[in-house]
Amino acid sequence: MKKSLIALAVLAASGAAMAQSSVTLYGVADVGIAHEDNGSATTTRMDAGNLNGNRWGLKGSEDLGGGLKAIFTLEAGFSLDTGAQADAASFFNRQSFVGVSSNFGTVKLGRQMNPVYATASTWDSFGDALAGDSSRLFSYNGSRTNNMVSYNYSANGFYGELQYGLGEVAGNNSITGDNSAGRTAAMFVGYKTGPFDVVLTHQNIHNNPYTTATKMTLLGGNYNFGVVKLFAAYAQEKTLGVGAKDQKDAHIGLTAPVGTAGTVELSYLNKKDDLVSNANAHQVAIGYVHNLSKRTALYTSYAQLTNDANASYKTAVYAADGKTQIGGWGKDDKLFNIGVRHSF
Template sequence: MKNRLIALAILGSAAGAAQAQSNVTIYGVVDAGISHENNGSTSVTRLDSGILNSSRLGFKGLEDLGGGMAALFQIESGFSVDSGAQADAAKFFNRQSFVGLSSSFGTVRMGRQVNPVYANNATFDPFKIGMVGDSSRLISFNGSRTDNLLTYSYAANGFRSELQYGFGEVAGNTAANRTVAGYLGYQQGPVDVVVTHQNIRNAGDTGSTEMTLLGGNYHFGWARLYAAYAKEKGVILGTTGKLNQRDLLLGLTASAGDTGTIVFSYIRKTDKALANADATQIAVGYIYDLSKRTALYTSYGQLRNDGAAKYKVATAGATDKVFDVGVRHFF
């Protein structure tokens, strides 16, 4: 009896220690603003959600397993502040949903995760895919997130890297719908650079779309300069159309007082597969931090299409103009 009590006491102490070494964080973003858009055919004023940062609710946790190893997870759901609806009606945890293990040898994660371009947007995009300067309005992120993804990442001495394999899950064909991707980055002092690559095989295993992006920024103290160059080739997913495009991004952020930031970007898309189908986007924004968690923002941008291009418009050749103003809060 005494031995049983001693064993139970030891197990109870071990369980208490394990619980003390694990933690779960609840976090989120609530972002809403007013947008006015004229796409050359129609004009509309909206109350939008997630203009500066996508509105979301997330849970993440880390448990120390001892010996330098830890278990981790993250699940994240997007929602619309203006309506209260899920961002994706078919997926509650539409943003991220993964579990993994980490150690001094790196981190392995399994589940729905961000792709290499999206994961490094803060390195090459001064708008960080927010407001009207969002680089994904012209540069294809190929969905920004990938289902059924197995990743291995490692970071040390300023370098960061990740390899990704997305299971296509097509019966009898392991190549169909498969994703192979990764990135290599380096950040030290004022310099932050990254190269990313992604290859997505189509569902019929008849072709793939490839995306390679080289980008970076340099911090001068009061300002940060950004540049990126991307190449997309192969086939347009879901179609038989040929894909051969180039993207150039130039931008900057500059301090405006102690709590303000001015943002500017220029993006030029060149389509080598279709004639007269290029496009240009110019955008400027301003962010004013009321606190570490709350900010006011505004931005204006124009996306001009050549005669055969239809980016963000209903009629080829039209220009899309957007102005927005809003508030974002982290919790």
Template structure:
């Protein structure tokens, strides 16, 4: 009897040690709000999902392999909370889907991964690529995620950080077609964050490429943080634009944050194709996991362009209010 109890105790100890070396977490966001938008053809109200953060459910895990080496994975599925539908029809894990190895050398990921500009949006955009002030409404992000990607990232103890990514186009006989090569180098320490990113995406034949280079950052003065970003976009066809952003965040209480920004897109290839957006936003934390938000923006187009609007020269006026819950 004593031997049996001893065996059970040993097995329990081994099981506990093994489980402590690996973990799987289920997490997610449910974000929903009311939107009023007038893009030049009359205003309309709607209920929308993912105004501050894309509604999602995710699974992430890690296993300690010993010697500082870990195996990791992320599987993340976006959905529309207002309808229950998948964000991308027919694609279950449309947000992120990768497996990785990490250690003292950094982390190597394989799969569907965030693009360089998108993954660094919170460094230069006070809205963090969300709400009515979202910089992606005018900035060239090159998409938010890329498939078939090899990504290497490293975060040094002195605040320096960097990423390199290669996304295969998977076109037989043409390794340049649809290929994306990207990199980022940044610093995060004390009150300063800064990042320089570059992304080069070939077209379907590999004969031309869309290229974006962005420098951005923020500085925390205490209650106020100042943000700035500047991007050069060149490539496919006559693309030759510049994007500039100035913004701020004001932390008026531990639970209350005000955001504001102005963005200007200048088109060097086409006359009267510039656009300007001004935006103001506010969030209030009800708890560590739940907050309320509201934001408003106005995007004015030049006479030869129609960003987010129904026709050239028209403006897009956007207002939203909603709630976000993380779990």
């Protein structure tokens, strides 16, 4: 009798401990057909990750008591059309971090999303996806940062995150000062209430070798009127010294529901180059997403990007080294795609 009671107590304790931790396997499978004409060549191909990037991942948490939790995420990207790993040099190339969360915020360490990419769905009507993807003209400066320490907090509609990415350049790795090559300091802060959501982001990247820094600031948001949701954003990117750059990006767009399962997306993007004459560009786009279920959707989109004489966004032709541009000035790029996405 005593042994039975002890066994039941052990099982109960084991069950309670298991209930305090959880691990979730999740992912996205997305592929479609794309037709693109960039003025130099016309291509019909199978493209993966049009609506959402293909991935599989593991995420979990453990309740440590007193409102404290341990958390982790390991997320790997892949190309659904070929089955290949998205990044041959990095298996968990999308996100890989561990951290702790409490009522006072969340601290994470590892590879994480940078502020422009992390907040794209707030200010981009295409949500960084399909042919209208704002990154076709906006300067994201990558999507994720390695070796990042972040602190995130949200309350009463306010939300924000501070980020610091260690440069880890040998012999040039101080946390502060001019010799902090490769390091990234970034943040975003926002406010969401009812139909209104606005966010401000800033990113400061010390290039490697550190002869200059790239700074980007973006203000954007959306307002949901019910029958239509309006989006807008304005960004400025500056690099001084070697590789000088001074560009301004603007976006305006909308989404509108079609019945209970569909959404129409429209956008206009504009890039203005203040250092190079006749090097501006703009893009118009339209898309449609139809949800067959909570996890499966069909989609299609079309975008036309137009360059000034000295710009070549999405139209450049490069030599075998992949770096030297040998053609593509002043051409337009037209992109159409159609496909299916399933999440699990």
